[in-house]
Amino acid sequence: MKDLNASTVKAAHLVVLIVDDDPMIRQIIVQNLKTIGFQKFLEAPNGTDAHKFVLDPLQRVDLIICDWEMPKTDGLTFLRAVRSHRTRSDIPFIMVTSQVSQERMKITKAAQHEVNAYIVKPFRAEVLRQKVFQVLFEAMEKTVTEKKAAGR
Amino acid sequence: MSTAAKLIRDQRNLLPKGNPVPNRRILVVDDEPQIGEGIKRILCPDTVSASATPRSSRSLQAVTPATGTPAAPGLVASEFDVVVVTTPEAAIDAVTHALRENKPFAMGFFDVMLGAEMDGIELVKQLLSVDPKMYAVFVTAYQDRSVDTIGSLLGDENREKWDYINKPFTEGEILQKGRNATSLWDLHRLKEWQEERLSEAHQLLLQNERQNAVAAVGRSVAHEFGNLLTHIVGNAELALEQKSEPAMKNALDLILKASDTAASILKRFRTLHGSAEKTTPPAPMDVWQVLDEALELMEFQFRKRYVLVKKSRPEFMPLLGNRHALVQVFVNLFMNAMYAMPKGGEINIKVKVEKPWMEISIHDSGPGIPEDVLPRVTEALFTTKGGDGSGLGLSICKEIVEIEHQGELIIQNHSKGGAEVIIRLPLKAKGE
Numbered sequence: 147m148k149d150l151n152a153s154t155v156k157a158a159h160l161v162v163l164i165v166d167d168d169p170m171i172r173q174i175i176v177q178n179l180k181t182i183g184f185q186k187f188l189e190a191p192n193g194t195d196a197h198k199f200v201l202d203p204l205q206r207v208d209l210i211i212c213d214w215e216m217p218k219t220d221g222l223t224f225l226r227a228v229r230s231h232r233t234r235s236d237i238p239f240i241m242v243t244s245q246v247s248q249e250r251m252k253i254t255k256a257a258q259h260e261v262n263a264y265i266v267k268p269f270r271a272e273v274l275r276q277k278v279f280q281v282l283f284e285a286m287e288k289t290v291t292e293k294k295a296a297g298r
Numbered sequence: 299m300s301t302a303a304k305l306i307r308d309q310r311n312l313l314p315k316g317n318p319v320p321n322r323r324i325l326v327v328d329d330e331p332q333i334g335e336g337i338k339r340i341l342c343p344d345t346v347s348a349s350a351t352p353r354s355s356r357s358l359q360a361v362t363p364a365t366g367t368p369a370a371p372g373l374v375a376s377e378f379d380v381v382v383v384t385t386p387e388a389a390i391d392a393v394t395h396a397l398r399e400n401k402p403f404a405m406g407f408f409d410v411m412l413g414a415e416m417d418g419i420e421l422v423k424q425l426l427s428v429d430p431k432m433y434a435v436f437v438t439a440y441q442d443r444s445v446d447t448i449g450s451l452l453g454d455e456n457r458e459k460w461d462y463i464n465k466p467f468t469e470g471e472i473l474q475k476g477r478n479a480t481s482l483w484d485l486h487r488l489k490e491w492q493e494e495r496l497s498e499a500h501q502l503l504l505q506n507e508r509q510n511a512v513a514a515v516g517r518s519v520a521h522e523f524g525n526l527l528t529h530i531v532g533n534a535e536l537a538l539e540q541k542s543e544p545a546m547k548n549a550l551d552l553i554l555k556a557s558d559t560a561a562s563i564l565k566r567f568r569t570l571h572g573s574a575e576k577t578t579p580p581a582p583m584d585v586w587q588v589l590d591e592a593l594e595l596m597e598f599q600f601r602k603r604y605v606l607v608k609k610s611r612p613e614f615m616p617l618l619g620n621r622h623a624l625v626q627v628f629v630n631l632f633m634n635a636m637y638a639m640p641k642g643g644e645i646n647i648k649v650k651v652e653k654p655w656m657e658i659s660i661h662d663s664g665p666g667i668p669e670d671v672l673p674r675v676t677e678a679l680f681t682t683k684g685g686d687g688s689g690l691g692l693s694i695c696k697e698i699v700e701i702e703h704q705g706e707l708i709i710q711n712h713s714k715g716g717a718e719v720i721i722r723l724p725l726k727a728k729g730e
Contacts, residue, residue, distance in 0.1 A: 168525050170552070174532030181539055215521050217602040244524020268527030271535040 157183035160282070161205075164189050165196040165212040165224065166242070171267075175211055178271045179278065193219025197227050200234055207237055209282060211265075214243035229260055236288075238262045238281040242269070318487040322480055323396065325406035326382045327389045327421065328437070329413040334382035337407055337437075340469045341378040341476055378476060386416040386424075393425050393432065405433035405479035407463075407472070410443055419443065419451045426456055431486065433479040436462040519567050522560075522598060529556035567595070580703075585615040585649055585658060585723075592628035596636070604642025605635070615649050617656055617723055623698045630695050631660050631719050638664030638717060655705070655722035662718075666711040675709055699723070 162184055166172045172189050179187070188207065190196035193216060199205050210228065214221035221241055229235050239260075244267035262281040265273060324341060328334040381403075383389050389406075396402050406425070408418040416424075422434040436448060443451075445462055452460060461479065463471055530553050537549030586609075593600075593607060600607065635645050643663035650657050667675060675692050692709070699707040699721055706722040 168528075170529050170556075171525060171532070174528060174536065177536050178532065181536075215602070217604070244521050244528075267524035268531045270531060271539075 158185050160184065160208040161186040161188060162209045162211060162278075163187075163196060163199055163207050165191075165193065165210065165216070165221070167191045167213065167216045171213070175274065178274055181271075182275050182278075192216045193221065193224030193227070196224055200228055200231060200237070207234070209238045209240070209278065211240045211242060211278070214241055225261060236285070238285045240265060240277055240281055242267060244268075318484070318491045320480070320484050321402065321404040321487070322378045323401060323403045324378050324380045324476055324480070325389065325392055325396075325403045326380060327384070327386070327406060327412070327418065328382075328409040329384050329411075330409070331382070331384055333409070333437075334384065337472055338380040338382050340472045341380050378480070386412060386421040389421055390424060390428065393428050397429055402429055403432055404483035405435060405476065407435050407437055407475075410436050410438045410448075417443075419448055422460065423452060423456075426452075426459060430459075431483065432459070433483060434460040435475045435479060436460065437465060437467065438462055439465045519563055522563055526556045526560045526563075529553070580618045580620055582616060582618055583621050585617050585656065586612045588621055588624050589628055589647060589649075589658070591621075592625045592632060595625070595629055596632045599636060600632075603636055603639070605639060606642075606644045608644060608646045610646075610648040610650075612649075615651075615656060617725070619703050619723060620698075623702055627695045627698050627721070628660075630692070634692070634719075635660065635662035635664065635717070638662055643716075651725065652722070654725055656725050658721045658723070660719045660721075661712050661716055663716045666715060667709065667717050669711075672709065672711070 157179075162179060164172045164175050164187060166175070169191070172191075176187050176189070188199050188205070190199065193212070196210070196212065197219065199207055200210075212221045212224055219227075221243070225239055225241065228237055228239060239262050241261045241264040243264065262284065263277045265277055326334045326337045328337070381392055383392055393403060406422075408422055410418040412418050412421065418436055422436075425432060425434070438445075438448075448460065448462065449457060461475060463475055533549040533552045533556075537546045540546070589609075596605075599605075632645065639662060645663075646659075646661040648659045648661075696707045699705045703723050705724060706720075708720040708722075710718055710720070712718040
């Protein structure tokens with residue numbers, strides 16, 4: 147695997163949207179990402195509020211880290227909403243969940259809606275960072291490939 | 299396949315394969331040994347030697363020669379195990395002994411005129427008190443007691459336990475009566491055996507439903523634990539990286555707080571889980587405490603589904619009961635209310651004393667229960683949730699309230715809309 151780090155993905159410029167109904171968990175994710183160079187964060191306690199950021203054309207969103215089980219709009223509904231957006235359907239999306247027993251079903255469902263990665267609660271900082279870099283790097287490579295293809 | 303159906307299937311596979319063993323044991327009571335032996339010879343020709351058949355004038359009169367009415371073709375008469383006695387005392391002995399040996403008689407042939415101080419009818423009456431499962435066939439002559447007399451002497455409670463046959467009888471009649479009565483005995487045992495299996499399966503179902511409620515709560519506990527462990531792990535890791543003393547102290551505080559919450563969730567979950575294992579003796583408790591325990595277990599799901607709980611002024615409401623089971627009842631009722639309000643709503647809880655009951659009312663703001671469905675909602679296996687429900691939730695609540703606590707569980711539509719469940723639990727007087 148490639149050695150991915152903050153400079154590869156230019157972390158300081160990227161805006162990360164963190165969605166979880168538990169403020170402590172949002173805080174832990176923010177703090178963890180800060181230690182690896184991220185500086186811009188958006189927070190939402192549910193999918194409905196998170197969706198407003200995505201719908202705002204002036205709001206930059208480069209990565210979404212979202213909990214599955216939330217009141218109002220849950221993670222999967224929000225994921226579907228993002229993926230059906232006209233211009234922003236390819237925002238990298240990391241799903242977080244704690245329901246280990248239903249994990250297989252959820253991964254399958256999430257995969258159908260093109261989740262980029264998933265994280266199981268409780269997670270270690272290392273896992274979070276590695277998934278964040280991996281997802282962002284893959285998105286960058288995809289963009290490069292698409293640009294090349296378009297330029298041909 | 300529903301859980302219930304699967305359980306019944308599993309249970310069937312677990313059953314001992316053997317049905318009750320057919321009973322072919324027959325007792326013959328006649329003061330004339332020749333007649334008794336004659337009947338035995340008809341029932342099992344192989345076991346009675348030819349020399350043992352001297353015929354007295356009376357036996358000749360009683361038993362029509364075999365040549366006159368040949369036994370029905372295809373009969374295997376020796377399937378019977380026959381014991382012949384000549385006195386009432388010997389008969390009572392034989393039946394008592396057979397019961398003790400676990401080899402009861404399925405039926406007996408009884409001479410009505412036994413010659414002794416006790417006639418055949420009185421003997422059968424006594425035998426039925428020793429072994430109520432036994433059938434009796436009276437062998438009567440026209441000059442003996444009439445059928446009506448036998449009926450009135452044995453009483454209404456025994457009317458299905460006897461039959462009669464007139465002298466002179468044929469071999470075929472004896473065989474057929476013997477067969478019918480022993481088959482009847484077998485059928486009744488089979489029925490008892492099946493009822494036992496059915497009740498075992500029912501018990502297993504109820505047990506399983508309790509475990510389902512535990513599993514449902516378990517999923518929300520798993521969710522909360524996932525979050526709390528994230529608090530613990532996340533704060534610990536961040537503190538390690540920051541390396542400053544205030545940051546570490548702050549992290550440790552947060553970790554301890556998360557651990558305390560986790561411990562109290564676990565404690566509540568154990569309370570609920572205990573009810574799935576066995577029933578415990580009733581203990582004094584405060585109803586509001588029990589309700590709060592159930593509410594805490596539902597907290598996450600209520601929050602997620604916008605269910606608001608309103609409680610009438612809580613005061614100490616002492617009660618004697620099984621706390622685990624009651625927590626389970628309330629969790630079940632809260633879940634039903636929650637499912638009835640998919641877009642959120644209110645649950646009103648009121649507790650009052652209405653002698654001799656303590657009355658707990660749980661009223662939701664859902665659409666209520668359709669009138670045609672209402673009478674059936676506490677029936678086991680009834681569900682309106684399709685494949686999502688096993689249909690045992692309310693029936694188990696009813697069982698816990700009405701059987702375990704001698705209370706009442708009433709489900710109705712509230713006059714102001716929504717469904718209302720009223721639970722009445724008996725107030726125990728002091729010192730009781």
